[in-house]
Amino acid sequence: MTGPLRIERRLNTPGWLKFAVPIASLFLAAIITGILLLATGHNPFSTYHQMYSAAVTSDGALSATFVYATPMLFTGLCAAFAFRMRTYNIGGEGQLYMGAVGASATGLVLGDWPRPLLIIAMVLGGALAGMVWAAIPALLRAYLRTNEILTSLMLNYVAGFFMYYLIYDSDSYWRDLSTPGASVFPTGKTLVPAASWPGITIGTFVLPMGFVLGVGLAVSLLFLIRSTRYGFEMRVVGDSPQAANYSGIRTKRKIVSVMAISGGIAGIAGSSQIGDFGHVLDPRGLQQAQYGYTGIVVAALALYNPLAVVIVSLFIGGLTNAGFALEGPSFPTGLVGTMEGIILFTVLGGEILARYRIGLRHRAVASTPVSAVTATKAAS
């Protein structure tokens, strides 16, 4: 490289840097967003303060934050798990839609089952639908080496139109046709009360069942990746597909199974949308929420660590909650995605800075490298 900057890999990253860099990255993101807010005529301090109270301190704010965090926890795990093996499943969005379709069908068909069984069936119904939808790009990737990024993404749009067709443009099983009004304003059939998942209520705060399930899933995934043969093989395939082939790992099967698990997790996000919150298949609401795409943000910020996904999903959930609560002329909707993007840029950049030593290029060969901290300031 012939640029003015010189970048070398660090042999070992100092411990303090692992904590200092993400914090500095978030701080930098807040400054950049603040500049954007100032440039468009808003006061950044009062905006941040409003956001904090809308996400955390005001009445019912924390419960609402968990409502947004729950689907993001699942879609974040979906992306984190697949990205860990460098299979880029961008299809969490569509797999969530299909999960919602699957879970609402299960809930409607098995409405007279005992409640615990019904809820388990809904979780599995959503997971299965998500898995099947993810299997399409997975099989294409494994056996034809078709780029899974683009195929999984295209299927998001297809799943979206399929959901619309079910509710708005056909007399499908999912659509409510019982009242004459329902043909003018198409809606989905509402599930029986037994199909709504029980939340854990602590005072005024409600912890959705889906979130608890997601935390359990995160712990299991961490165990799977860190401590099992399956996880070890995953990491080998991700880091060096060639080494994996030579060592006899069945790479193709691995790709299919990892993508399917990833899709299944996104499918459960759909189940939770039906069971925890909506109780009805609502294509428009699911599509506007963009939980699948936000899951990629969550996974990337968590550096693909399942436990970190739990924390980050709450952070981004809070941001989204604040965005919707404050939505209006002083807080345009687009600000949420803009902030997510800026945080991603600074955190992704910061993560590299922590792993590399960056200095100015000197003519002399034996120059002393400038420490990474000063370089961070210089680069920003």
Add this chain to the structure above:
Amino acid sequence: MNSNVVLAVLVSAISFGTPLVVAGLGELLTERSGVLNLGVEGMMLMGAVTAFCVSQKMHGPAGLILLLAVLASLVAGGAMALIHAFLTITIRVNQIVSGLAITIFAGIIGLSSYLGQVWNIGGVAGRHQFNSIDLLGWKNVPILGPLLFNQDAFVYASWVLVVAVMYYLYRTRPGLYLRAVGENPAAADAMGINVTAYRYIHTLIGGAFAGLAGAYFTLALAPIWTDGLTAGMGWIAIALVIFAFWRPDLLVLGAYLFGVFSALGPTLQTRNITVLPSEFYSALPFLMTVIALAAASTSWANRRIGTPASLGIPYTREEG
């Protein structure tokens, strides 16, 4: 289907295909330098919103305003590409993740939507747009007239762009160097080619083209601003580059083929021809993309594949 409908679909396919041609050419140049840009969708939206803002807010002769709007879209797309270039080329962030970050940052719930709201340009009809020009007075020539000689200036410009990109890539020294950088950056570096500069420049050009493609939506195709109006066309443009085997000539063919898929639904709908549900026609371009990508990755097609060998891999002299 009678021949009238077929012609209407084809004419409309040229319109729907034009942003794919422009964004696809940009992505092709970027990928030929070894950089994968998955931010095209976001860059297109940024181009669309800035072009529309200029065309709504500026006063003066229509031609001048349209020109300025087009320039603004180039700058907006290029600015997004600069972020991607800095992150991926200079500090070597994973190109896939950085591209996705750009699309989220600039996309349907991001900066393009924010600016649309701040500038207050949503939901109103455009004041200026590209109108069709009767080229050479051949508008009424059967079939070819409406297809080739009655398009707007933007479409004609896109054809010039195709020829220019092909000439650049295959007939000029920088074009040769560009291909060398994409195939083997170390060898190119040894030859004295500035790999970093080539990658930066072609990432910026790719972003500017994506912005330009976005401008076509708000200045010609549907002169109105709504959040996320490109509706996945940026992603199809990226896919096009792959199944056109990184060749501009095949890319143009593919773009118009996908123009046909996109045009089918709206054209049949305006003529009240309903054979299949409208959702099927809307999903058609995306389904066909999956099929085309799968077909392009079969072993038959792989024999003549042209993936730039260094695509997605950052280059550093130090680590070899």
